[in-house]
Amino acid sequence: MTAETENITRIKVIPEKQGAFEYIKISCPMPYGLYGEIRTPGYIFGFNRNGEIKTIQGRSGEWLTCAEWLKRTAGNDWQYFSAGGYTGAYNYTGEYYIPCLPYQTNAIFGENVFERHEVKEAFKQWHHLRGEIERLDFTRFSAAEESFLRQVLEMAPEKLRQRGELLHKIIGGMVTVLPPDTRHVEYDVIPVVVADGCLYNCGFCRVKSGRGFSVRSRQAVVEQIEALKHFYSRDIINYNSVFLGQHDALYAGRDMLCFAAQKAWEIFELEKSVMKGPRLFLFGSADSMLTAEENLFETLNRLPFSTFINVGLESADPHTLSVLQKPLNREKVVKAFDRMTGINRKYQNLEITANFVIGARLPDTHLPSILELTRNRLAHFYPKGAAYLSPLEEIGDKNRLLTKFNEFKTLCRLPAYIYLIQRL
Numbered sequence: 001m002t003a004e005t006e007n008i009t010r011i012k013v014i015p016e017k018q019g020a021f022e023y024i025k026i027s028c029p030m031p032y033g034l035y036g037e038i039r040t041p042g043y044i045f046g047f048n049r050n051g052e053i054k055t056i057q058g059r060s061g062e063w064l065t066c067a068e069w070l071k072r073t074a075g076n077d078w079q080y081f082s083a084g085g086y087t088g089a090y091n092y093t094g095e096y097y098i099p100c101l102p103y104q105t106n107a108i109f110g111e112n113v114f115e116r117h118e119v120k121e122a123f124k125q126w127h128h129l130r131g132e133i134e135r136l137d138f139t140r141f142s143a144a145e146e147s148f149l150r151q152v153l154e155m156a157p158e159k160l161r162q163r164g165e166l167l168h169k170i171i172g173g174m175v176t177v178l179p180p181d182t183r184h185v186e187y188d189v190i191p192v193v194v195a196d197g198c199l200y201n202c203g204f205c206r207v208k209s210g211r212g213f214s215v216r217s218r219q220a221v222v223e224q225i226e227a228l229k230h231f232y233s234r235d236i237i238n239y240n241s242v243f244l245g246q247h248d249a250l251y252a253g254r255d256m257l258c259f260a261a262q263k264a265w266e267i268f269e270l271e272k273s274v275m276k277g278p279r280l281f282l283f284g285s286a287d288s289m290l291t292a293e294e295n296l297f298e299t300l301n302r303l304p305f306s307t308f309i310n311v312g313l314e315s316a317d318p319h320t321l322s323v324l325q326k327p328l329n330r331e332k333v334v335k336a337f338d339r340m341t342g343i344n345r346k347y348q349n350l351e352i353t354a355n356f357v358i359g360a361r362l363p364d365t366h367l368p369s370i371l372e373l374t375r376n377r378l379a380h381f382y383p384k385g386a387a388y389l390s391p392l393e394e395i396g397d398k399n400r401l402l403t404k405f406n407e408f409k410t411l412c413r414l415p416a417y418i419y420l421i422q423r424l
């Protein structure tokens with residue numbers, strides 16, 4: 001057997017496969033939408049419809065478990081989805097996996113998986129696979145297989161890096177944090193930035209831009225959406241969700257939000273997406289919640305998306321707000337929380353979630369202040385409108401923090417999860 005015949009029998013090429021068309025909560029790798037696949041005896045490599053590598057999963061004894069997989073984002077970050085090694089993942093994240101990230105974040109779970117032998121080996125095998133494909137005689141493959149393999153070759157690591165940079169250039173910078181609610185679509189969102197900066201520039205925050213709040217022009221938003229359509233190209237059919245960035249898009253107001261959401265719907269042709277259940281995600285703040293007119297929520301509720309707004313409240317304790325250097329008072333936080341719960345009950349297609357902090361060195365009055373909102377102000381458990389707890393830099397003893405979280409979760413009358421900062 002020649003080296004090439006051996007390669008052909010070793011490598012199984014499937015240019016187009018069909019995954020699930022609806023996001024589901026499951027504890028094993030689930031391919032979504034339309035994608036291509038190359039299988040070797042040791043690995044399954046998944047590719048999007050532009051030939052960019054998207055997932056790697058081990059198949060042999062070397063790989064820890066079939067419930068772990070690597071996934072690449074459009075911003076060219078690799079994430080490791082760990083479902084096998086953690087008990088209670090769902091309790092902490094609302095998903096059956098823990099996303100492990102290769103960059104500095106507020107993660108409180110596990111070690112750096114990217115240092116593990118089998119993860120390093122998986123990346124090595126991807127590079128090895130590219131070398132094998134280069135040596136293949138393409139005349140032995142069907143036209144569809146050949147075209148797919150050529151696309152895969154074209155999307156070399158350097159090109160993928162450049163494409164990640166191009167995405168950030170189109171939207172005007174990296175998305176430093178995605179709303180926690182984007183977990184519902186496994187973080188597969190198209191980012192469209194409608195406003196920059198935020199209202200508070202809080203002292204504790206590690207994702208802030210440091211800029212004052214400003215809304216982009218309609219023309220800039222349309223140009224951005226058109227450039228994004230070109231960027232996502234053939235793979236756009238696999239997206240049905242949009243993140244309107246960045247840190248307080250809600251403050252951009254009704255006209256801009258509805259304009260951007262509708263333009264994204266039309267230009268991305270989201271009604272043609274193979275994925276069901278389109279969703280819109282954005283961040284809000286206490287002030288944007290309180291100043292928003294009711295017709296903003298009425299209009300969002302009528303859009304062809306289910307809309308999720310994550311509001312950063314952080315604490316209802318004046319001492320903690322002062323420690324965090326967040327220029328908010330308790331009264332505003334309580335009012336914003338009450339409006340959030342009111343909207344969640346009134347509008348079927350809207351879900352407002354709240355973000356609070358958790359950390360080792362916060363005043364003892366902090367967690368009781370959140371329970372005052374999420375327990376005492378609610379008559380019973382409400383399944384809509386999660387409370388996310390975002391670990392601060394100084395988390396201290398991880399187990400102690402998770403115990404605190406579990407105690408909070410038991411008493412909280414909203415679904416409660418840990419919030420991991422993920423970028424795009």
Ligand code: SF4
Pocket residue numbers: 197198199200201202203205206207208247285312
């Ligand atoms: S917590 Fe929110 S409002 Fe405060 S600085 Fe960070 S992004 Fe801005």
